[in-house]
Amino acid sequence: MTDALSPAARLALDEAFERDAARGGFAHRGAVAVIGDDALAAAARERFGSPIRLFHELTPIPVAPPEGCERHGLVPELVDGVTLVVGELPRTLAGVDEIAGLVARHADADVLVVLAAREKNLERGMNERPRDSFLEVAASRGRDKARALIASGPRPTPSPAYPRSEIVSGLDFPIAAHGAVFAGTRLDIGTRALLEVLPAQLDAAALPERPTVVDLGCGTGVLAVWTARHLPGARVIATDRSWSAVSSASRTAQLAGVADRVDTVHADAGEGIPDRSVDVVLLNPPFHDGRAVIDDMAHPLFRAAGRMLRPGGTLLTVYNSHLKHRGALERSVGPTSQVARTPKFTVTRSIAR
Template sequence: MTTPWGERELSRFPEDPRDQLRAWDASDVYLLRYLAGQEIPLTGEVVVLGDRWGALATALEQFGPTQITDSFLSQEATRANLERAGVAPGVVRLLTTQDEPPERVDVLLVRVPKSLALLEDQLLRLAPAVHAGTVVVGTGMVKEIHTSTLRLFERILGPTRTSLAEQKARLIFCTPDPALRRPANPWPYRYSLPDGIGAVSGRTVVNHAGVFCADRLDIGTRFFLRHLPAPGAGRVVDLGCGNGVVGTAVALADPAAEVLFVDESYQAVASAEATYRANGVPGHAEFRVGDALTGVAAGSADLVLNNPPFHSHQATTDATARRMFTGARRALRPGGELWVIGNRHLGYHTQLKRLFGSCELVASDPKFVVLKARKQA
């Protein structure tokens, strides 16, 4: 990536030669060019919110920015890109959306996220640190910036306008108003599950901002809950756990089960733990942020339950599903099973047959399939 401060060699995490996806886009370049062209003083506390793969934090490393992200993969990509650029550890501070934000923000650079809820939550968390002199600039592709996005900046920080589009990217300019009366932060959000879905019927769900289906049970998970394996599996992994409904259902149905909740989203893992605790579930549970099942001991799981995403930020890709399926096979003991819920059109059965040698259809409807693959001895 060419920046006003030199060339930067960037990659996504984990690096996969099969995926030809860049670690930056036109909106990152547009923002960096604007900052240099307008001679914006990048002094004091510079905060980069929502940096996708560390492109902004790496380009601006000489200014000692703080990066805040919800994504473990994005944070690891940032570490790798900074190391590749020869930046010493600690020069760029890496925070998650669950960490306490800085007490003062002098420059706030916002890469607009896919989730409007996550943007709302993070702007509300950062607003007390923003002052009248804070420079606030957002960036995103045209398709990512809507009227609702601009209204959110105005409602939480102050008057907002946009730039002209360049290479299908746009900038957001916001002038902080310290006298603005901000709304209370509505996150995390709690709701009760419907009946007829097994052990979690009527139970409480806690969703932090940015987690899929914040105010209701999505139809894919609803279908999965009706077709979960019988209790008695032993060590169970809820892989890509989201708000933890599936793993919590397993724990409620089988108090002897040991459940590991895993997701690459810090917001998701916090939601899963909050959901589990809110329902007073007996038994043992572990909550881990990470890349699929990296770090989980081989042969340590009896059952893996998985609803793999088919997007990585805005890009449509099956790379995440591939890593999840491969990691599940390694983590399962011989005879252990991977159960997958997915849209019919994604064709996961082909990947599972290739990886496990066989794949069984457990249940289906016009939209979804539940598949089972067993690890051979």
Template sequence: MFGGFLMEHFPLTQLRRWPDWESNNLFASDAADRLILDNAKQKIADNPAGTVLTVEDSYGALALGAHALGARSIRSIQDSAIAEAALKANARRLFQVGSLEELGIAHCGWTPSAFDGVDLILMRVPKDLGLLRMIAELAARFASPHVTVIAGAMTKHLPARATDSFHASFASVSRSLAERKARVILALQPIRHEGDWHLPFVDEVDPDLHMTVSSLPGVFSHASVDIGTRFLISQLTSDNLPDSVNLAVDLGCGSGLLTSHLLKVLPHASVVATDISSLATLSTERTIAMNGPYTSQMDEAKRYTVRRDMGLSRQEDASVDLIVCNPPFHSGHAVNPHAARSLFVDAARTLKPGGTLITVFNSHLPHKRTLERIVGPTTQIARNHKFTVTRTLRI
């Protein structure tokens, strides 16, 4: 069983979550990671030269564990920029390497080429079953005909229909018994579907906003307009926006609806959209395209930039006139107050003196006090039965 060799050569308990939020009750690996690697151990030993793909590896347990078990060609798809940074940091600290390439690990995006010829897929089961179906279809279409998929999760977080999500793509699908409160799903014998494959965007026309939102599975409020975002858009009027805006930022852009709205209401401004998720930035690009053209004297291609980033780590200090933000308060399955706070810290650093931050949040959250402490004077500009919208001035 899992333990001996792997724990001796790669102590999972020494993994860190950094640069994600760290505390004594948050861990960088769990029993699901151990169970996935336990089931992968013999397959890697039988074919150490085979290509392993890890998907949604939270902090590097799967990719680094596969390396410790003897895999020498490892690809990794991590939607979150924080997860990607954590894998790199853990590799440097635990294996004393300067780059992932020294361990045979390469980062990939959500493309068929990432799955091409893969022999073994190790993955955490995502919350979104649409994303799970997308991964299963990519694996069945493009991986080796003999590919094995080992997908795991803690039992309390395993969606009820997770096993069913594999049936359209694999002829043999089974689920393990619970072990240390974790389970794995084993998928074999891929079903090859004919025809081209495209990212499964869902396009939804909103008749009230007169806009189209396009999003991929796994993106916040997939295939709909989040009610907090809808309320925030209703407050982005000339009365609440600064008189002069050269650069605006949609911080945590999600599907990109706020970005598209800013491009419409600020015709003389450039707009930066940033999100931690690559699925979100892909969705934002498409949402922007579907809602254009945008009336402006500026070159439309130069008016906006979409970035996958940890907050605003790539934005210069004191460079932004306006930031709009609908901050998250969950990280994965857990409530995470640090997620919003870190965005507010970035806003404080990047706003020009006199710059404006407009934020929407659930009214029960203490964000107004946090904004006043981190960014500057904050006033409530709207409130309904669930949400509050505030305007904060950077001083």
């Protein structure tokens, strides 16, 4: 089973097992909380022989977990009363902060936390962030270019809970965000560029009385919520492959008073949305995975938009101008024209064939 694990996941398991054995072993305790994928959960089940509570950012909750495991969001029930948390570190400081605070508030006072990552993915200050929630924080020795953070001794007043919300300039509703979501409670400049042209573009789209609009790769749900507030008759779907994004979008919709008109869907590339059922797709796609820039990372989302749009439907996309996505948009969706351009961002309109 461990052959399927990343070096970071193997290191986390080994460090957790050794350190737990040194404090008396795990056999007499209850569930283990795992932050990671199904392979790590199954390996932890084998290693510790205990029920597993599993959080995986990219796997929807309804998907059946491995035997002996139950799937949770990043919520108190994931860590309630546990004495061991093992897994992989998020790639953002805020993501580490969220997990540390959640564990410190809801786990057992004797909890041991062992989370690892590849050294190239460890941001400056990441080993300090858990100190806001734990009295003891240390780093393991490096192995296979991975390193683990080990924390114990929850503070009486840990880091504030997530999702956090903030009112930002240019919006008439607050943004809510979990720690792992891109841009957090800020309005990222790509979304801002799309919002500047969105009213005119929706007016020009000749929409039906009750259009269906999809915010594809919704992040914190800003585009979905804006659309629900400005098109009261629309059915709006906010979908993302990230649990943290979908949960953030749901909270943003609640704070904006449109939760009854924004459906949130945890799915990869809008999976489950029927073909040719959508009038408008709004898209601010990612272009990097961690620190690596991937020029064609948005292409599966373009194909998803082309699949779900009705003939004549509209895709409005914003992207970094240097990526030159227009050819891919033409192939995946249909005729594409430039709506706006700055030195950094381009906004295009594509009409589905």
